[in-house]
Amino acid sequence: MSNSSKSKKVALGGIVVLLSVLCLYLASILPTNKIFFFSLSTVFIAAIVIEFKTYFSLITYGAVSILGFIIIPNKLIMIPYVIYFGYYGIIKYYIEKINNILAEWVIKIALFNLFAYVTYIITVNLFVSNLYIKLPIWFILLLLQVFFIIYDICYSLAISYYKNRLRKFLRI
Template sequence: MSRRVAYGGILLAINIILLLLTNIIPINTLFFMGLASLPISIVIMEFGPSTGIGFYIGSVILGYLVMTSKAQWLLYACTFGVYGIIKYAIERDRPIFIEMILKLLFANIVMIILSILLNAFVYIPINLISILTFQVIFIVYDYMYTSFIDYYNTKIKKIIKNL
């Protein structure tokens, strides 16, 4: 139990540091949010989805407190932050084609909702090129997320177990 709390606390601290960097280095906001989404996958792999949901809630609450832009916080909370849980739920003995359709469906529904909410505050140009670009970027993000999970399972997990 103490290992779970300590490991989860360290991962949450890493998560929050990455979210803080969105305030300090505003050019790489999406990059840092993408990195901040990775610790939740570790929590899910190590301790299960229910602990992952608790981790997500903690990261969203702390993220609200440390992120100066609430629009960026909303983007993190609705997309990057929750994606590890969504990915875990979707990738359950389904053909990869169905998994990708479900993931793209999730991403597009969330982006439509966020664009409606955020258009009141920030102009977001939406056209065919931006929609297609989003699809490609999301597929690359999902691939990199999967690559991180594989790397964690094959390399990092062994190192941590030996500590």
């Protein structure tokens, strides 16, 4: 691999880390648009997956996770990022290689449900020992799955926008 290629990897990785941490920071301090900025923070890794595949994507995800825990004032926002959403672009890349839309959605939703369960267990055991929820748990899970489906569709649209519009400006 040439020095120019390595430099491009490092430069794009640095930009992705910066944009991801910035969005996570904004999601943690702004009173509104929290879900938007959190979701946007996870999309940038797709550029690394598209350009350099998964190994460098995992390194970039690790850098965002470490810097996020150092910089982000609200550490709770980092839990879903680290457990699932931060590397979702990598998971999505492999799942969508199946080329069977039904199987892809079953796997994506099953993994999301596992993520939701793990996040709930971690949150209850480490941060909030007495969690009282007014809504039925089935309703919350249904809302989370609707959010996830919308998130995945928007993620796909962002990937398409990157491939068709933004990629040509990067000259990678």
